[in-house]
Amino acid sequence: MKQGISTHVFLAQRLTPGLLDALTRGGATAVEVFAARHHFDYADRGAVRELANWFRSNNVDASLHMPLFSSDEDSNWSRHTAPVINLIDLNKSTRIEAMDEVKRALESAEQIPFRSCVIHLGLKGDRWNTRALDDSMTAIEHLKAFSSPLGMQLLLENLNNEVATPAHLVEIVRAGHFDNVGFCLDTGHANLVEPQPETRDQEAKDGIAQAFEDFGDRITELHLHDNLGNRPENGKDEHLWPGSGTIDWDSVAKRIAALKQPPVGILEIAHELGEDMKQIETEFRAAWKKLGVVAQ
Template sequence: MISALSTHLFVYNRLRRQHLAWIAAAGFRRLELWCAEHHFDFTDPAAVADLRAGLREHGLRVQTMHLPFYHGFGTPEFRYIGFTHPEIENRALMGEKMRAILALCEPLDCRCLVLHPVSTPRPDGSHIRRLRAALDWFVPQCRRQGVTIALENIMQPESRTEILAGVCDDYSGQVGICLDTGHAHIDGGLIWQIHNAGRHLIALHVHGNHGATDEHLLPGNGTIDWPAALSALRMLAPNAHYFTYELLGPKTETEETDAHFRALLAAAAGFDGRLPGGRT
């Protein structure tokens, strides 16, 4: 597996060169870019140019990008968006953001986009119909660029891996599953969701919790049985290439919280020796 660090660690703040320096200093060479405009404005050419310069400076590569699922964070215009949202304007806005991020895949050398596949629960099954309609449009564009889409389990029944695996079957390897370990621990059980994802599992968001709330803790904290989970990955998920630590840091940055960020990064790097195949 190829381990990376998600910039979700710094999600409450604008992504800065200093963050990239900390990621590199911890020993990571790859990252997942959290694409939300308040954190990284993917619509701003200057922000994109600065990111590319920072990546070169610190020897980093964008391994995956996380597509947005909200708009206007921290503003009165905040709202959730997605391809399955019941409001058409929110679905259209999601399409605009998807196109903008897909255009960055080649210049950033990114080969995988992580997508939250459903919005609020709907008992009529319309989520999956709308998801397939969006994939029918975007998958050919992704294929031309050599980009895969990874659908993430997000603690809703229609996003459990047994459902997502059925969607993946229809897209000839172009669509896979991103298994979020914390979400799975809360909803359905981690080992069970690894089993159901199987060969479709191509990416992981790795973090822990105590089985009740989405805490984004370091692996080893909380109640996940990590030896059992890693064993299941070795046996059941041969295509799980992307292993991303998705941690959460403080909301504000001070000298004290900067030290906390660095400690989290060092601890995550220390977990890598337990990965199937180790760090690559």
């Protein structure tokens, strides 16, 4: 399994080659670039060229995470800014604006050798219904037509809304016959899902076990981070280093090992933890040790 990390750990800062160097010193062989204009300005040709030169000079796989903020919100970004880009918004003009912003980020693949892009469908509170299914298929069709010539695969990520559950994402892909669309299993999001109760025919499963089962062998990428689970006093997507929350990482490691094709593992860690470069390198290696992998 490729050992990677998201630049989300540096989200409050402008992304520079020096920060990418710090990630590779920790052992990363894959980097997911988080598309936020204050961090990676994908609309700035100079910023795109700078990252393109770095990736072409280093033996590191590149992937992209779609933007979650519009350009207006991004200019006033803080760690309390809520995502606003919604590809399946009820308002058609809002959906079109969201699609255009994601396409602007995808255009950076003309220079940066991104292999994939992680896609979010919906925001917190979005409901699963026929309209959501249709709008999801329309969004994927448009983005797929735009990204495929650039050599990018779209990866749908499980979220904590009704639309982007693993089971519903699989249904969207099947209904749209999107054979070349993959999945990104986010462990932190899955850990916030209420466990399914035990039945006569089936044992109880937590959210992570159910996500692995629903996605099956179409998992292309993993977002690896921890939290304190779905306790009433918590329920937060904290993006902690593995081992700092309630996830059973031994179980996760076994499920990863059982996949037919090893996915890319991306540590997606909170940017407000206040760690310095050396601490990030140390935590990176410790995280992979928990997953039974020695960081390179």
